[in-house]
Amino acid sequence: MLRWLEKTLFYPYQVFFASERKENQGMMQKYVKGLVGDLGCGSANYRPFCLSLPGVTDYLGMDYPVWAENFNHSVALADSMGALGQTLLRAAPSGAQLWVDGTRLAIGDNRFDTLLSLGVLEHIPNHRAYLSEVCRVLKPGGCLVITIPFLYQAHGGAEGADDFYRWTRSGLVHELKLAGLECLEVEPFGGVGAMFSQLVNGYLIKKIKVYRPGNPLRPLLLGASLTPLFFLVNCIAWVLERLDRDSTFASGYRAVGRKPFAPPGQ
Numbered sequence: 001m002l003r004w005l006e007k008t009l010f011y012p013y014q015v016f017f018a019s020e021r022k023e024n025q026g027m028m029q030k031y032v033k034g035l036v037g038d039l040g041c042g043s044a045n046y047r048p049f050c051l052s053l054p055g056v057t058d059y060l061g062m063d064y065p066v067w068a069e070n071f072n073h074s075v076a077l078a079d080s081m082g083a084l085g086q087t088l089l090r091a092a093p094s095g096a097q098l099w100v101d102g103t104r105l106a107i108g109d110n111r112f113d114t115l116l117s118l119g120v121l122e123h124i125p126n127h128r129a130y131l132s133e134v135c136r137v138l139k140p141g142g143c144l145v146i147t148i149p150f151l152y153q154a155h156g157g158a159e160g161a162d163d164f165y166r167w168t169r170s171g172l173v174h175e176l177k178l179a180g181l182e183c184l185e186v187e188p189f190g191g192v193g194a195m196f197s198q199l200v201n202g203y204l205i206k207k208i209k210v211y212r213p214g215n216p217l218r219p220l221l222l223g224a225s226l227t228p229l230f231f232l233v234n235c236i237a238w239v240l241e242r243l244d245r246d247s248t249f250a251s252g253y254r255a256v257g258r259k260p261f262a263p264p265g266q
C-alpha cells in the first residue's frame with residue numbers, strides 16, 4: 001500500500017536496497033543462464049528478474065523448511081502493524097517451490113546451469129558442506145552467484161534460523177576455491193554510504209520492531225517520528241555512496257564461482 005515510499009529517501013533502506021539491487025542485477029545479467037536454482041531463496045525476490053533474462057529457461061526457488069516458521073512470524077508481525085509495518089519490515093511469504101537442506105541435496109549431479117545463493121551462507125553452520133553440494137549439482141562451466149554480508153547487522157530469527165558467520169573478501173574467495181569453484185569475480189556490495197545507512201537505519205527499525213501488542217499506536221508513532229531521521233541518514237549515505245567506494249567498509253561481498261570443466265581424458 002505504501003510501496004511508493006520505498007523509492008524515496010524517507011524509506012530507511014532506500015540507499016542500501018537501490019545499490020544492492022542494481023549491482024546484483026548487473027552481475028546476474030552477465031552470468032545467469034539456463035536452469036537457475038535459488039538455493040535459500042527466501043521470498044524469491046529475484047525470480048521475475050531471472051525469468052526476464054533472455055538466456056534463462058527456468059527458475060527453481062529452493063528453501064530450508066526450518067526457516068518457514070521464521071517467514072510466517074515476520075509476515076504476522078508486519079501485518080499486525082498495518083500498512084506502515086508491512087512497508088518498513090518488508091516481510092513476504094516464502095517463495096520456495098522445493099524444500100531442501102542445502103547441505104544435503106536430494107538432487108543428482110550436474111543439474112543446474114546457474115545457482116544463486118543470496119545472503120544464505122552466513123546462516124549455515126556447516127557452510128562447507130553447502131558449498132560442496134553447490135559444486136556437485138552445478139553443471140561443469142555453470143556458475144554460482146553468491147552474496148554474503150560483511151559490515152551488516154546480525155540477523156536471523158526464530159530458533160534454528162541463526163546467523164553464524166562473516167567473511168572478508170579474501171575469505172569468500174578462499175571458501176569458493178576450497179569447494180572446487182574457480183572465482184571469476186569478487187566485489188564489494190554497498191559502498192560506505194549503503195553500509196552506514198543499513199547499520200544506522202537498521203538499528204532504528206529494530207527498535208520499532210520491539211512492538212508490544214496492546215499498544216498498536218507505538219510502531220506508528222515511532223515510525224512517523226523516526227522518518228526525518230531516516231531521511232537525514234539517507235542523505236548523508238547518498239552523498240557518501242557517490243564519493244567513495246572503500247571495499248574494506250562494504251556491507252558485503254558478491255562473487256561468481258565457476259565449476260571447472262573436467263580436464264580432457266577424465
Ligand SMILES: C[S@@+](CC[C@H](N)C(=O)[O-])C[C@H]1O[C@@H](n2cnc3c(N)ncnc32)[C@H](O)[C@@H]1O
Pocket residue numbers: 039040041042043044045062063064065067068100101102103117118119120123124
Ligand atoms: C537472509 S535469508 C535470504 C533469503 C533470500 N536469498 C534473499 O536474498 O532474500 C536466508 C535464507 O537462507 C536459507 N537457509 C538457511 N539454512 C539453509 C540450508 N541449510 N539450506 C538451504 N537454505 C538455507 C533460509 O531458509 C533463508 O531463506
